[in-house]
Amino acid sequence: MSTLDTTSGSVPQTARLTSGLGPKSSSRAIKDRAATVVMWLAFLIAMVPLVWILATVVMKGGSLLLHADWWTHSQQGITNREEGGGAAHAIQGTLIQAAMTALIAVPIGVLTAVYLVEYGGGRFKRVVSFMVDILTGVPSIVAALFVYAVWITTLGFDRMAFAVCLALVLLMVPVVVRSTEEMLKLVPNELREASYALGVPKWKTITKVVLPTAFSGIVTGVLLGLARVMGETAPLLILAPYFRSISTNLFDGLMGTLPTMINAGRDNMAIEANSERVWASACTLIVLILVLNLLGRLISRFNKLDR
Amino acid sequence: MSSVTGVSVTDETPDSDGRDPLPGDNASTGRLGDRLFGGAARGAGIVVVALVTLIGVFLLVQAVPSLADNHENFLTSQKWDVSDADNLGFGIARLLWVTVISSVLAMLIAVPLGVCIALFITHYAPRVLAKPAAILVDLLAAVPSIVYGLWGAIVVGQYFEPVQSFFIAALGWIPLFEDTGASAASTIAFVSVVLAIMILPIVTALSREVFAQTPTAHKEAALALGATKWEMIRTAVLPFGRPGVISAAMLGLGRALGETIAVMFIVSSLPDGAPWSWSIFNGGETFASKIANNAGEFDSPSKTGAYISAGLVLFVLTFVVNAIARIVIERRKAFTE
Numbered sequence: 001m002s003t004l005d006t007t008s009g010s011v012p013q014t015a016r017l018t019s020g021l022g023p024k025s026s027s028r029a030i031k032d033r034a035a036t037v038v039m040w041l042a043f044l045i046a047m048v049p050l051v052w053i054l055a056t057v058v059m060k061g062g063s064l065l066l067h068a069d070w071w072t073h074s075q076q077g078i079t080n081r082e083e084g085g086g087a088a089h090a091i092q093g094t095l096i097q098a099a100m101t102a103l104i105a106v107p108i109g110v111l112t113a114v115y116l117v118e119y120g121g122g123r124f125k126r127v128v129s130f131m132v133d134i135l136t137g138v139p140s141i142v143a144a145l146f147v148y149a150v151w152i153t154t155l156g157f158d159r160m161a162f163a164v165c166l167a168l169v170l171l172m173v174p175v176v177v178r179s180t181e182e183m184l185k186l187v188p189n190e191l192r193e194a195s196y197a198l199g200v201p202k203w204k205t206i207t208k209v210v211l212p213t214a215f216s217g218i219v220t221g222v223l224l225g226l227a228r229v230m231g232e233t234a235p236l237l238i239l240a241p242y243f244r245s246i247s248t249n250l251f252d253g254l255m256g257t258l259p260t261m262i263n264a265g266r267d268n269m270a271i272e273a274n275s276e277r278v279w280a281s282a283c284t285l286i287v288l289i290l291v292l293n294l295l296g297r298l299i300s301r302f303n304k305l306d307r
Numbered sequence: 308m309s310s311v312t313g314v315s316v317t318d319e320t321p322d323s324d325g326r327d328p329l330p331g332d333n334a335s336t337g338r339l340g341d342r343l344f345g346g347a348a349r350g351a352g353i354v355v356v357a358l359v360t361l362i363g364v365f366l367l368v369q370a371v372p373s374l375a376d377n378h379e380n381f382l383t384s385q386k387w388d389v390s391d392a393d394n395l396g397f398g399i400a401r402l403l404w405v406t407v408i409s410s411v412l413a414m415l416i417a418v419p420l421g422v423c424i425a426l427f428i429t430h431y432a433p434r435v436l437a438k439p440a441a442i443l444v445d446l447l448a449a450v451p452s453i454v455y456g457l458w459g460a461i462v463v464g465q466y467f468e469p470v471q472s473f474f475i476a477a478l479g480w481i482p483l484f485e486d487t488g489a490s491a492a493s494t495i496a497f498v499s500v501v502l503a504i505m506i507l508p509i510v511t512a513l514s515r516e517v518f519a520q521t522p523t524a525h526k527e528a529a530l531a532l533g534a535t536k537w538e539m540i541r542t543a544v545l546p547f548g549r550p551g552v553i554s555a556a557m558l559g560l561g562r563a564l565g566e567t568i569a570v571m572f573i574v575s576s577l578p579d580g581a582p583w584s585w586s587i588f589n590g591g592e593t594f595a596s597k598i599a600n601n602a603g604e605f606d607s608p609s610k611t612g613a614y615i616s617a618g619l620v621l622f623v624l625t626f627v628v629n630a631i632a633r634i635v636i637e638r639r640k641a642f643t644e
Contacts, residue, residue, distance in 0.1 A: 137558065
């Protein structure tokens with residue numbers, strides 16, 4: 001914010017008397033007021049869907065989340081019309097896939113960021129940076145089709161949860177690269193120089209000085225990246241159909257996840273028991289993602305580097 | 308942190324002396340550890356480049372056989388008939404139109420709103436409110452697209468009926484607003500509104516970042532000349548932020564083009580052979596929703612190839628849009644240097 005924060009924006013009295021502009025015309029004042037109103041309105045309009053979605057989801061499905069069964073049982077043997085059962089299979093599936101995705105995406109993402117900030121130079125650096133931006137924009141459905149083309153058509157594997165992780169990796173890597181890159185750039189050069197001056201080789205400087213300094217920032221980026229991919233549905237539809245029972249094997253058979261659970265139930269929203277479950281799954285998914293988001297922001301509070 | 312967009316405008320801003328922040332290549336000792344670690348970092352960079360290239364290559368290779376068998380014109384045909392693997396006939400004219408019009412509409416709604424919100428956060432909100440406001444808008448990005456789809460289709464759609472009737476009554480003589488009898492909750496126009504909400508946090512986050520970077524000297528100069536706050540914003544902040552806003556719009560457009568689930572939930576697909584209509588108050592399918600709707604049908608390579616070719620077009624579209632966004636940012640960098 002500027003140091004001259006003139007909210008009223010009025011021309012000083014003396015200027016009024018002496019300048020050739022004459023008194024501030026009322027139309028200018030009205031425009032200024034109108035702009036202020038518009039800005040406030042725009043923000044309030046944006047809040048409408050946020051509040052509406054959260055309220056809908058909590059009111060229609062929140063009550064199920066309070067039952068212990070929801071967190072401990074699956075939908076095995078439960079039909080659409082029956083009440084009961086839980087989302088344990090889907091929650092587990094979502095978390096397992098997220099963990100696997102992070103396991104692959106974080107090393108690639110962090111190393112790429114290290115390359116961009118610490119090593120890269122010249123043309124190849126620009127190419128990598130450009131490709132990261134392009135990867136950011138790859139739609140999830142295209143990532144899913146690509147993995148389908150490689151994993152299923154070319155390599156001949158069956159549809160499995162692991163293939164979903166591969167598609168999610170494509171979506172998560174750019175987020176991790178960008179946030180890590182930003183953090184690494186904030187690490188003061190003096191730290192590196194001090195380390196070099198002590199005769200520490202470059203790779204040890206990076207692993208022992210630079211990365212630890214940026215650690216909490218990197219964790220924040222990873223959590224926010226995870227929050228982004230956890231709600232992705234398109235890869236799941238193409239690569240790993242829904243399954244009602246608990247399954248923890250990424251490499252064999254089907255695996256339920258929260259988005260596919262929502263998708264599976266959406267055709268029968270007129271049935272009370274089913275619709276409540278669908279909204280409850282949506283609520284659970286939002287809660288999981290919000291927790292990751294808030295955790296990420298909380299950790300960034302402890303970040304020594306954050307501006 | 309630009310966690311929402313994944314792209315940062317501050318990225319390539321050079322240091323004050325115009326050098327790259329870290330020239331220190333000489334610091335590498337050439338020892339084994341250095342070579343290994345440096346190699347791994349470089350390798351990760353190569354992986355990223357390879358992945359993007361491979362996406363294009365794989366999609367192309369698998370689309371070509373089906374495109375060769377296709378007896379319709381791929382770009383102009385309105386038909387989509389892949390049920391008979393030996394007699395493929397598919398074209399993307401409808402998909403392209405629905406994809407582009409819904410995303411462009413979403414962008415037209417989201418950009419002015421996003422710019423206003425960004426200005427609110429950077430220049431209008433009381434200091435205590437600015438940060439919470441930014442977080443709240445970012446939270447819109449935390450809602451998964453499937454929840455947007457569900458919410459839009461089941462909860463909000465019904466309230467869109469009067470809006471649709473109003474437009475049809477007032478502007479129905481324009482082909483774009485023609486009445487097709489589709490219910491308001493399942494039209495392209497309605498999904499555009501939902502898409503606009505979904506891309507709002509991206510547009511806002513990026514615009515916010517550039518607006519906040521407006522040099523204080525520019526703003527103070529405007530105010531010193533007697534400008535009102537709005538005039539200051541119009542003459543100093545908006546011109547400075549224009550490239551950022553353009554690239555934010557492009558990134559939002561890219562996101563909207565590829566959105567799958569919300570479109571699939573909301574827009575009703577039309578039967579094959581339905582009459583062509585330019586109307587936004589009509590059902591239809593985008594590239595993404597077409598592919599997702601038929602994910603269960605990927606049983607023969609030629610059929611799959613048809614959908615992969617649709618995916619390839621989508622990839623090219625988003626590639627171009629994102630590349631434009633990137634180039635605009637780069638040019639801004641050159642401009643500010």
